[in-house]
Amino acid sequence: MGPNPLKFCEELLCGADLAKGSRVCDLGSGSGITSVMLAREYGFDVYAVDLWSDPAENRAFFRRMGVPDGQIHPVKADAAEGLPFEQQFFDAVVSIDSYNYFRRDPRYLGEKLLPYVKPGGRIYLSIPGMVRDCHDALPACLLASWTPEQLE
Numbered sequence: 001m002g003p004n005p006l007k008f009c010e011e012l013l014c015g016a017d018l019a020k021g022s023r024v025c026d027l028g029s030g031s032g033i034t035s036v037m038l039a040r041e042y043g044f045d046v047y048a049v050d051l052w053s054d055p056a057e058n059r060a061f062f063r064r065m066g067v068p069d070g071q072i073h074p075v076k077a078d079a080a081e082g083l084p085f086e087q088q089f090f091d092a093v094v095s096i097d098s099y100n101y102f103r104r105d106p107r108y109l110g111e112k113l114l115p116y117v118k119p120g121g122r123i124y125l126s127i128p129g130m131v132r133d134c135h136d137a138l139p140a141c142l143l144a145s146w147t148p149e150q151l152e
């Protein structure tokens with residue numbers, strides 16, 4: 001759904017010390033292309049957690065991509081409210097172009113995300129941004145698609 005998610009995913013995990021079979025949450029997975037990558041290329045047990053996408057559609061996509069049902073789990077959840085998993089469930093969380101959507105509460109990370117990661121686990125975040133800040137003079141081409149608040 002966002003720009004270059006596979007590239008972000010690959011760069012995020014470059015040098016990551018995560019064994020095959022690790023339980024990984026793809027948080028804000030969208031239509032699930034990175035979830036497929038995490039399952040197929042890295043061998044993780046993947047939970048594709050997203051709010052706006054349809055888990056049934058994502059399940060059909062995962063099957064078309066040849067990922068076994070037991071290795072990839074589409075879940076609809078609002079990350080801003082906390083996750084529907086037991087505490088310390090995940091070895092890692094990967095979140096690409098999504099973290100900035102989970103509202104901007106400074107307590108979010110500590111209260112709503114870290115509790116679901118095992119001690120010593122990892123959180124990998126990637127958020128695409130602009131090369132130069134342009135918030136004082138937003139270009140018309142951006143304002144054609146987004147409001148100033150969304151750009152903020």
Ligand SMILES: C[S@@+](CC[C@H](N)C(=O)[O-])C[C@H]1O[C@@H](n2cnc3c(N)ncnc32)[C@H](O)[C@@H]1O
Nearest residue numbers: 001002005028029030051052078079080098101
């Ligand atoms: C720009 S898309 C990125 C999707 C995907 N990671 C990619 O890079 O293609 C942002 C994603 O964040 C998800 N999202 C937004 N708010 C969310 C929330 N509160 N909880 C879970 N997912 C959320 C949306 O469903 C959407 O799929």
